[in-house]
Amino acid sequence: xxxxxxxxxxxxxxxxxxxxxxxxxxxxxxxxxxxxxxxxxxxxxxxxxxxxxxxxxxxxxxxxxxxxxxxxxxxxxxxxxxxxxxxxxxxxxxxxxxxxxxxxxxxxxxxxxxxxxxxxxxxxxxxxxxxxxxxxxxxxxxxxxxxxxxxxxxxxxxxxxxxxxxxxxxxxxxxxxxxxxxxxxxxxxxxxxxxxxxxxxxxxxxxxxxxxxxxxxxxxxxxxxxxxxxxxxxxxxxxxxxxxxxxxxxxxxxxxxxxxxxxxxxxxxxxxxxxxxxxxxxxxxxxxxxxxxxxxxxxxxxxxxxxxxxxxxxxxxxxxxxxxxxxxxxxxx
Amino acid sequence: xxxxxxxxxxxxxxxxxxxxxxxxxxxxxxxxxxxxxxxxxxxxxxxxxxxxxxxxxxxxxxxxxxxxxxxxxxxxxxxxxxxxxxxxxxxxxxxxxxxxxxxxxxxxxxxxxxxxxxxxxxxxxxxxxxxxxxxxxxxxxxxxxxxxxxxxxxxxxxxxxxxxxxxxxxxxxxxxxxxxxxxxxxxxxxxxxxxxxxxxxxxxxxxxxxxxxxxxxxxxxxxxxxxxxxxxxxxxxxxxxxxxxxxxxxxxxxxxxxxxxxxxxxxxxxxxxxxxxxxxxxxxxxxxxxxxxxxxxxxxxxxxxxxxxxxxxxxxxxxxxxxxxxxxxxxxxxxxxx
Numbered sequence: 001x002x003x004x005x006x007x008x009x010x011x012x013x014x015x016x017x018x019x020x021x022x023x024x025x026x027x028x029x030x031x032x033x034x035x036x037x038x039x040x041x042x043x044x045x046x047x048x049x050x051x052x053x054x055x056x057x058x059x060x061x062x063x064x065x066x067x068x069x070x071x072x073x074x075x076x077x078x079x080x081x082x083x084x085x086x087x088x089x090x091x092x093x094x095x096x097x098x099x100x101x102x103x104x105x106x107x108x109x110x111x112x113x114x115x116x117x118x119x120x121x122x123x124x125x126x127x128x129x130x131x132x133x134x135x136x137x138x139x140x141x142x143x144x145x146x147x148x149x150x151x152x153x154x155x156x157x158x159x160x161x162x163x164x165x166x167x168x169x170x171x172x173x174x175x176x177x178x179x180x181x182x183x184x185x186x187x188x189x190x191x192x193x194x195x196x197x198x199x200x201x202x203x204x205x206x207x208x209x210x211x212x213x214x215x216x217x218x219x220x221x222x223x224x225x226x227x228x229x230x231x232x233x234x235x236x237x238x239x240x241x242x243x244x245x246x247x248x249x250x251x252x253x254x255x256x257x258x259x260x261x262x263x264x265x266x267x268x269x270x271x272x273x274x275x276x277x278x279x280x281x282x283x284x285x286x287x288x289x290x291x292x293x294x295x296x297x298x299x300x301x302x303x304x305x306x307x308x309x310x311x312x313x314x315x316x317x318x319x320x321x322x323x324x325x326x327x328x329x330x331x332x333x
Numbered sequence: 334x335x336x337x338x339x340x341x342x343x344x345x346x347x348x349x350x351x352x353x354x355x356x357x358x359x360x361x362x363x364x365x366x367x368x369x370x371x372x373x374x375x376x377x378x379x380x381x382x383x384x385x386x387x388x389x390x391x392x393x394x395x396x397x398x399x400x401x402x403x404x405x406x407x408x409x410x411x412x413x414x415x416x417x418x419x420x421x422x423x424x425x426x427x428x429x430x431x432x433x434x435x436x437x438x439x440x441x442x443x444x445x446x447x448x449x450x451x452x453x454x455x456x457x458x459x460x461x462x463x464x465x466x467x468x469x470x471x472x473x474x475x476x477x478x479x480x481x482x483x484x485x486x487x488x489x490x491x492x493x494x495x496x497x498x499x500x501x502x503x504x505x506x507x508x509x510x511x512x513x514x515x516x517x518x519x520x521x522x523x524x525x526x527x528x529x530x531x532x533x534x535x536x537x538x539x540x541x542x543x544x545x546x547x548x549x550x551x552x553x554x555x556x557x558x559x560x561x562x563x564x565x566x567x568x569x570x571x572x573x574x575x576x577x578x579x580x581x582x583x584x585x586x587x588x589x590x591x592x593x594x595x596x597x598x599x600x601x602x603x604x605x606x607x608x609x610x611x612x613x614x615x616x617x618x619x620x621x622x623x624x625x626x627x628x629x630x631x632x633x634x635x636x637x638x639x640x641x642x643x644x645x646x647x648x649x650x651x652x653x654x655x656x657x658x659x660x661x662x663x664x665x666x667x668x669x670x671x
Contacts, residue, residue: 053516054487194600196587197599200598220589223589263520264546265550267573267588275521276521
């Protein structure tokens with residue numbers, strides 16, 4: 001078939017960590033390697049979960065895909081076209097087809113806009129001003145986002161809505177331009193459990209339509225397991241494991257993935273979370289200069305892990321792990 | 334005798350836009366060594382209860398017939414001077430946001446020392462050894478006591494605040510969302526440290542959270558709140574395995590774990606009521622798939638479902654039948670609405 005919807009190749013993003021004026025003038029250039037060589041594909045009709053602890057680079061990665069940060073290396077191709085070499089006129093089309101949903105619906109909606117204005121604003125920006133058309137499209141986006149009946153919401157203001165309803169307005173705003181890629185950064189973590197399910201089911205419906213691919217960024221493996229087709233686990237700027245969600249959850253292969261899954265609480269009394277196996281549990285980890293970046297906390301580390309950074313190895317259908325415990329067949333022979 | 338005995342607690346916030354009935358007639362008791370999980374969604378009144386116990390609410394909010402007995406003494410009758418001797422020393426608080434609980438210009442160790450000296454537990458010289466011990470028990474490097482809060486990560490700050498709460502050896506610890514916003518691995522570790530400390534010091538523990546998973550692991554007793562009212566209280570087993578209030582059943586449906594079969598997740602239709610007036614009947618009625626006409630007019634009293642289990646629902650005899658139906662998404666689709 002044709003190009004994947006989104007192809008990220010060896011992407012690296014770094015931030016300068018020099019702060020004081022003296023070190024800026026005389027100091028050595030130092031960097032935080034927020035994203036450090038990430039590659040993956042995302043197709044239409046698919047939901048890819050991006051999981052990891054805070055500071056692992058998952059938000060930096062998703063914002064770089066949206067061109068908010070400039071990578072220092074690597075490539076992001078959207079429908080086969082490099083997003084960082086887009087001509088100015090193509091940029092607008094790109095921004096139309098890629099939409100972002102934020103974590104906090106209390107901050108992402110303008111309190112002085114009515115729901116109609118919130119949802120129709122992207123249409124105005126993209127030159128769609130016909131009154132009939134904007135209204136029809138806003139109504140249909142609200143309906144698809146589960147705000148029923150949509151006409152009742154048009155004139156209301158965000159402060160009149162509950163958290164769940166606000167997030168639905170933010171979703172309506174994101175889908176009103178019929179994008180082909182949705183990036184959702186922790187879209188349900190601020191919402192109460194009783195309304196969370198509705199939002200998650202909405203994402204599933206969107207993906208099922210086959211028109212849109214969704215990058216779902218979250219540290220919550222429970223919601224990832226529920227809606228994502230595939231999941232990528234990040235640790236300190238790298239994807240350490242990626243694969244079909246069910247496969248990764250049942251057969252977590254990277255020691256970090258295992259620790260992460262063992263840490264998730266369960267509600268069946270007695271099932272409880274297991275005690276994840278980690279060394280030096282309490283350290284704030286930073287990427288080492290040599291070897292595997294999980295070396296300091298890994299319970300299964302060996303000498304090799306301090307020397308070489310492990311490359312991703314395929315261990316099952318679509319299931320890749322970057323860990324020295326695994327070898328490709330050719331290496332083993 | 335119960336360490337904490339809350340009777341008929343009602344709290345009304347007065348504001349320019351009208352009153353907010355935040356807590357409505359809540360009663361529960363905690364025995365020594367008990368661990369209680371107070372669960373509910375945002376706005377259900379759980380934090381207000383914590384604040385009421387520590388008498389941190391504005392004057393005139395707590396209704397006149399409310400009683401909060403702590404070690405047999407009614408805290409609502411205590412003078413401000415008496416309360417100052419109780420806060421921190423007898424009842425410790427682990428607040429929701431650890432960043433705001435620490436003073437940005439005071440070394441963490443000094444802050445803890447100050448509290449210990451003020452309450453006369455030790456002098457400045459003796460405090461250091463105690464702090465070292467506490468830091469070690471929550472998994473913090475002992476040299477960290479000389480550091481300022483900004484040098485700590487979120488998880489470390491939370492540990493420091495826990496160490497601070499235990500420094501005064503309170504007999505009751507109230508933890509308000511102690512791990513919300515932290516990563517799962519850190520969350521698991523911190524809760525474990527916390528549980529260990531509670532067990533070792535023999536203190537009574539009350540955790541306020543919206544996370545059923547946290548409660549399942551760390552609490553013996555669970556109290557579920559909805560719209561300012563207590564709707565169900567029981568042992569963790571009772572609440573998680575045989576919930577008897579439709580709201581608890583709905584909460585349980587929304588939980589997503591990583592083991593077992595992937596279930597359909599069902600949301601509760603509608604939204605919690607605004608608490609602008611005390612509800613006449615059952616406050617969950619507009620969202621409840623099992624409600625009948627009497628739910629609109631009669632407030633369901635708290636009644637025993639078993640010896641360790643109380644529930645405020647008119648149809649508690651039908652609980653097992655409702656539990657069966659609550660597993661199906663279809664049941665929740667047709668809520669009566671306002």
